[in-house]
Amino acid sequence: MKVIDGKTKLTGLFGWPVGHTFSPLLHNSAFERLGLNYVYLPFAVQPESLAEAVESIRALNICGVNVTIPHKEKIMPYLDKVDEAARLIGAVNTVVNDNGRLIGYNTDGPGFAASLKDELSYSLAGKRMLLIGAGGAAKAVAVQSALSGLKELVIVNRNTDKARLLADSAAKTGCSVSVLDFAALNQDLMHKIDLVVDTSPVGMYPNVEAEPVIAPELLHSGLLVCDLVYNPEKTVLLKAAEKAGAVTWSGLGMLVQQGALAFQYWTGMAAPVEIMTKALKDYLYEKR
Ligand code: NAP
Numbered sequence: 001m002k003v004i005d006g007k008t009k010l011t012g013l014f015g016w017p018v019g020h021t022f023s024p025l026l027h028n029s030a031f032e033r034l035g036l037n038y039v040y041l042p043f044a045v046q047p048e049s050l051a052e053a054v055e056s057i058r059a060l061n062i063c064g065v066n067v068t069i070p071h072k073e074k075i076m077p078y079l080d081k082v083d084e085a086a087r088l089i090g091a092v093n094t095v096v097n098d099n100g101r102l103i104g105y106n107t108d109g110p111g112f113a114a115s116l117k118d119e120l121s122y123s124l125a126g127k128r129m130l131l132i133g134a135g136g137a138a139k140a141v142a143v144q145s146a147l148s149g150l151k152e153l154v155i156v157n158r159n160t161d162k163a164r165l166l167a168d169s170a171a172k173t174g175c176s177v178s179v180l181d182f183a184a185l186n187q188d189l190m191h192k193i194d195l196v197v198d199t200s201p202v203g204m205y206p207n208v209e210a211e212p213v214i215a216p217e218l219l220h221s222g223l224l225v226c227d228l229v230y231n232p233e234k235t236v237l238l239k240a241a242e243k244a245g246a247v248t249w250s251g252l253g254m255l256v257q258q259g260a261l262a263f264q265y266w267t268g269m270a271a272p273v274e275i276m277t278k279a280l281k282d283y284l285y286e287k288r
Pocket of ligand 1: 108132133134135136137138157158159162199200201202204213228229230251252254255256258
């Protein structure tokens, strides 16, 4: 158990509810490994208390917080500055207290790009992406990928109005963006695609046997197939992709890297990514 003393620095998570979060495990294992006198706590912030909670970051001299559902969008007007990518995404998941000035970032998108680079030496520059979904995670992936030099983005989502809204945001970066129906996906199109990124929760524990959101026949060996779901590590989509000879990527790396970036903002130090990965893998895949 960590010893808290008069010099312990405070970080944490604002969300409602927060009981499901892995972030305390991620950050506290990293603080402990590097011998940093920091602690990360979950704060259950009810929607009507958000303004007071944000003010408490200054009042209690908290170094910074992560922000999760339902506060990611609503927190933005309370901050002193929101960085450009977070503004385009329309959501903040990390706040940094810079001597009383609160700055908002979104580390989900950069975490996605960093994980591809770290695990697969994969660059998004010049690539053509098929993005499945148009929710919060899809926004972060789309905007960051476009900012990272993606050549073309094709979005498919059940709700095409939501997909069009996302396309408008991503197109502001200069990337070529289009929206298609699921029914329009075919072999020809798929052979013009470099990577598929599934941001839907399909296949997530406990519904691990659900049909993949994209027909397995459309997958081929020239693809990188990414699933943002990290539990299970190998989803039904990734199993189908492996069978088709594609390279696969699981969302665990993004979860770690988005935390690693927040850690770096708060402490000014590089995060121990291997320690954070092991802590999560032990918890999610081994010890339960
Ligand atoms: P969200 O805002 O609720 O968006 C979910 C998206 O998935 C929507 O576009 C929705 O389509 C689509 N969808 C849901 N069920 C579907 C189904 N049965 N078939 C087809 N499409 C479906 O959720 P989110 O915050 O983006 O999170 C999505 C997933 O990403 C979750 O599993 C979450 O755990 C994961 N995630 C992972 C990381 C990471 O670090 N690895 C980070 C963030 C999120 P409609 O718009 O048509 O409803």
